[in-house]
Amino acid sequence: MSENRNLTVISVLAYNNPAVLLRMTGLFYRRGFNIETMVACQTDRPSLSRLTVTMTGHNAEIRQVRQQLLKLEDIVKVDVLSIDDCSASELALIKVSATADTRKQVLNAAQAYGCRVLDIGENTITLEMTGRDEEVNRFVRYMQPFGIVEMGCTGVTALARGDTTIFEGLDG
Amino acid sequence: MKLNGSEILIECLLEQGVDTVFGYPGGTVLNIYDALYKNSHRINHVLTAHEQGASHAADGYSRATGKVGVCIATSGPGATNLVTGIATAYMDSIPMVAITGNVAVNLLGRDSFQEIDITGVTIPITKHNFLVKDVNDLADTIRLAFEIAQSGRPGPVLVDIPKDVSAAVAEYVPAPASKPRPINPPKPERLAQAIEILKQAKRPLIYMGGGVIAAGAYQQIRALAEKLDIPVCSSLMGLGGFPADHPLWLGMVGMHGTRAANIATRDCDALIVCGARFSDRVAGNPKGFAAGAKIIHMDVDHAEFDKNVQVTVRLAGELKEVLFTVASRLEETKRPEWIAACTANKVEWPAIPTDPEGPVDPSVILRTLRELTDRNTILATDVGQHQMWSAQFYPQYLPRHLLTSGGLGTMGYGMGAAIGAQFGQPDSRVVLVTGDGCFHMNLNELTTMVSHQLPVVVLVMNNRVLGMVRQWQKVFYEKRFSATDPERQTDYVKLAEAFGAKGLVIAKNGDILPVLSEALATDGPVVVDCRISKDANVLPMIPPGGSVENMIESMEAYEQ
Numbered sequence A: 001m002s003e004n005r006n007l008t009v010i011s012v013l014a015y016n017n018p019a020v021l022l023r024m025t026g027l028f029y030r031r032g033f034n035i036e037t038m039v040a041c042q043t044d045r046p047s048l049s050r051l052t053v054t055m056t057g058h059n060a061e062i063r064q065v066r067q068q069l070l071k072l073e074d075i076v077k078v079d080v081l082s083i084d085d086c087s088a089s090e091l092a093l094i095k096v097s098a099t100a101d102t103r104k105q106v107l108n109a110a111q112a113y114g115c116r117v118l119d120i121g122e123n124t125i126t127l128e129m130t131g132r133d134e135e136v137n138r139f140v141r142y143m144q145p146f147g148i149v150e151m152g153c154t155g156v157t158a159l160a161r162g163d164t165t166i167f168e169g170l171d172g
Numbered sequence B: 001m002k003l004n005g006s007e008i009l010i011e012c013l014l015e016q017g018v019d020t021v022f023g024y025p026g027g028t029v030l031n032i033y034d035a036l037y038k039n040s041h042r043i044n045h046v047l048t049a050h051e052q053g054a055s056h057a058a059d060g061y062s063r064a065t066g067k068v069g070v071c072i073a074t075s076g077p078g079a080t081n082l083v084t085g086i087a088t089a090y091m092d093s094i095p096m097v098a099i100t101g102n103v104a105v106n107l108l109g110r111d112s113f114q115e116i117d118i119t120g121v122t123i124p125i126t127k128h129n130f131l132v133k134d135v136n137d138l139a140d141t142i143r144l145a146f147e148i149a150q151s152g153r154p155g156p157v158l159v160d161i162p163k164d165v166s167a168a169v170a171e172y173v174p175a176p177a178s179k180p181r182p183i184n185p186p187k188p189e190r191l192a193q194a195i196e197i198l199k200q201a202k203r204p205l206i207y208m209g210g211g212v213i214a215a216g217a218y219q220q221i222r223a224l225a226e227k228l229d230i231p232v233c234s235s236l237m238g239l240g241g242f243p244a245d246h247p248l249w250l251g252m253v254g255m256h257g258t259r260a261a262n263i264a265t266r267d268c269d270a271l272i273v274c275g276a277r278f279s280d281r282v283a284g285n286p287k288g289f290a291a292g293a294k295i296i297h298m299d300v301d302h303a304e305f306d307k308n309v310q311v312t313v314r315l316a317g318e319l320k321e322v323l324f325t326v327a328s329r330l331e332e333t334k335r336p337e338w339i340a341a342c343t344a345n346k347v348e349w350p351a352i353p354t355d356p357e358g359p360v361d362p363s364v365i366l367r368t369l370r371e372l373t374d375r376n377t378i379l380a381t382d383v384g385q386h387q388m389w390s391a392q393f394y395p396q397y398l399p400r401h402l403l404t405s406g407g408l409g410t411m412g413y414g415m416g417a418a419i420g421a422q423f424g425q426p427d428s429r430v431v432l433v434t435g436d437g438c439f440h441m442n443l444n445e446l447t448t449m450v451s452h453q454l455p456v457v458v459l460v461m462n463n464r465v466l467g468m469v470r471q472w473q474k475v476f477y478e479k480r481f482s483a484t485d486p487e488r489q490t491d492y493v494k495l496a497e498a499f500g501a502k503g504l505v506i507a508k509n510g511d512i513l514p515v516l517s518e519a520l521a522t523d524g525p526v527v528v529d530c531r532i533s534k535d536a537n538v539l540p541m542i543p544p545g546g547s548v549e550n551m552i553e554s555m556e557a558y559e560q
Helices: A020-030 A059-071 A103-112 A133-146 B005-015 B027-038 B051-065 B077-081 B083-091 B118-125 B135-150 B163-167 B188-200 B210-215 B218-228 B259-267 B319-328 B336-343 B362-372 B385-393 B413-424 B436-451 B467-476 B492-499 B509-520 B555-559
Strands: A006-015 A037-042 A048-057 A075-082 A086-097 A116-120 A124-131 A148-153 A157-160 B002-004 B020-023 B044-047 B069-073 B096-102 B128-131 B156-162 B169-171 B204-208 B232-234 B249-252 B270-274 B294-299 B313-316 B378-381 B430-435 B457-462 B502-506 B526-531
Touching: A006 A020, A006 A059, A006 A157, A020 A048, A020 A059, A020 B118, A048 A059, A059 A075, A075 A157, A086 A133, A103 A116, A103 A124, A103 A133, A124 A133, A133 A148, B002 B005, B005 B027, B005 B135, B005 B163, B005 B169, B020 B051, B020 B413, B027 B069, B027 B096, B027 B163, B044 B413, B044 B436, B051 B069, B051 B077, B051 B083, B051 B096, B051 B413, B051 B436, B069 B077, B077 B083, B077 B096, B077 B118, B083 B096, B083 B118, B083 B156, B083 B413, B096 B118, B096 B135, B096 B163, B118 B128, B118 B156, B128 B135, B135 B156, B135 B169, B156 B163, B188 B270, B188 B294, B188 B313, B188 B319, B204 B218, B204 B259, B210 B218, B210 B319, B218 B319, B232 B259, B249 B259, B249 B385, B259 B336, B294 B319, B362 B385, B362 B457, B362 B509, B378 B385, B378 B413, B385 B430, B385 B457, B385 B467, B413 B430, B413 B436, B430 B436, B436 B457, B436 B492, B457 B509, B467 B555, B492 B502, B492 B526, B502 B509, B509 B526
Parallel strands: B020 B044, B020 B069, B069 B096, B096 B156, B128 B156, B204 B232, B204 B270, B232 B249, B270 B294, B294 B313, B378 B430, B430 B457, B457 B526, B502 B526
Antiparallel strands: A006 A048, A006 A075, A037 A048, A086 A124, A086 A148, A086 A157, A116 A124, B002 B169
16 A cells, blocks of 8 residues: 555536435545545536545545445446546636736736636726636735735536546446 | 325335334324324334334344334434434444434424434434435335345435325325345456465465345355365354354454454465455454455445455455355365364363352353254344353354344344344244343333233343453453442342343352243243353453454463
8 A cells, every 4th residue: 555645536426315415525524535625516417416526545545435435325426537637627716906006917917827807896806717726726826925815716626538428327 | 095194104114015113102203103003903013112222123123034124213302212223233234214203394494393303313324314305205215215225235224204294195006015226246357366366275264244144145155165165254243144063163253253263364375255344343453364365355335345454356246146156166175184273273162160059150151041042042132241252152053043233332232132033033032141231221121022021031141340341441451440330239130020021040050050941931021130250251352453463362361
């Protein structure tokens, strides 16, 4: 067990039943698995939700998480994706202090990083940044000197590369 | 046919072949109890003294019969009183359906009288649970609950039914009994790998667990052991899955297991683990467990692989089929030297003392009981020293005849379990071996035994202390006996008589045979106060985290 602990994306397809989130997070809690981020959303199939969890762990731990998740009655499928081998993105909303002196610089930076400007207040600008974890972090670091007033961030959501989907093998 | 929710529930239980349910009435299950009353000729309801007793009774019924056990409780405290019993069943993979009432749907979430979020409470201790908010979903939910309870690795399922749902009317359409879901066979390449390991093995060993009993794979495990000449040991949960008088039997493995079984796990070069999970009471030191062996793990639950001990080959599947396939692909083998080496470590029991005035030895009580009872006798236990003595000195020859809380280690399990077993197997003799600590937890169920005149023999191994905890204090806490010497003054004979049962006493060695004989000849519940020494120990003992090298075989030697 000397292998590295890698950041892994666990993509879960679950019936959209009440308490499915509680059942999942409870399982992570009681078995001592540490969730880094978790995002829940609907899919194009109304009865099914997609939950994307990122966690750091050895292969054996990740395997154990997957097998334990699959025992939950509401869970239909669990795909394990390597963070480096999937399309992954997260979203951050950042309210940056912007005085008359710095406003232009902030807007330039936003443009350079491909951010959307969501709101301009008297003394702040709210920006939306999407991208991989490291891109978002880099942008946040860059904006820090201007003064970040507050920010909110989603976790990672991810899809497998190529033509594969989480629905594969379900209808057969 | 239009029926109300409670009648639909009863019909669905009958669809599943349920003939007996254990429970306790209350406000939110009044409708259900009204339906039980009207259907009392079709389904037997057993009222216990406490909901916990009902949950253990459903569990004991299931263990003794192999069927799904059913218990019913009202909302709030009724539901929370089931929790220990549900958790006990969960840890030992016992199929159970627990039905609870709840407040009406429009009162949910408002801290109404006797409201509790029992589905929230029981998420960690059930395979799944349901809150049924629409009577039209009720029948299929009950059917699904039975399907889940029996499928794959069995376990408890809870269905919470609000009071208005049990009163509302819906169309009921009969359906056949739920079937367990099909189980995929293991991957061919893994099977091939396992076969290759077993072909090469010189010193193979089988370590089996409760999964063998759940799967009913007794014949298959015996066939594999006999064909390949493999000695067999078992966890507590597997006892009875392999006959204890078989020449290949080495006994229980683990903390209080036999010397022979524990040495064999150290010395084997291939270990077949079948329906067992390397609990810390078996593999105290998971890194050192069977360290010289390639491990083939057969289990229906994929999540058990590599959970506690890293294995060489994972064979996921239905155990009967996996065992049969493995045995069929291997040649018959004889390995007399390995068998001789294993059985040489079996320790003979000392001769039974003959002095009639001598002290009462718990192992002698159990050995005498074994001689007085036939192989169909069901032994229920509570948890602690008496439980381990029962595992050691009351050998099991048939599956589903030892009912014991192995995983959760629930003190107070035994009274309910014995009741459930006696209802499930009315023609079998049921004996409960308990301790004075455990008996005090749920002795209220004596009233249930008396009401139904169940001929259960309750042997209270009365050492006047909390023996197992005290033993640990003796070994690991320099004899600081904190809270293990309660100085209870209970008169067990009077207590039994006050409940309407019979009370007997074993006070000296010479009492054992006549008193046990009298108890077994009694047609109704009997409590026997077995006055044993507070210094009796469970040995051998491998300290937690240790392995066979650390085994304590004599307390005198250990203390020196």
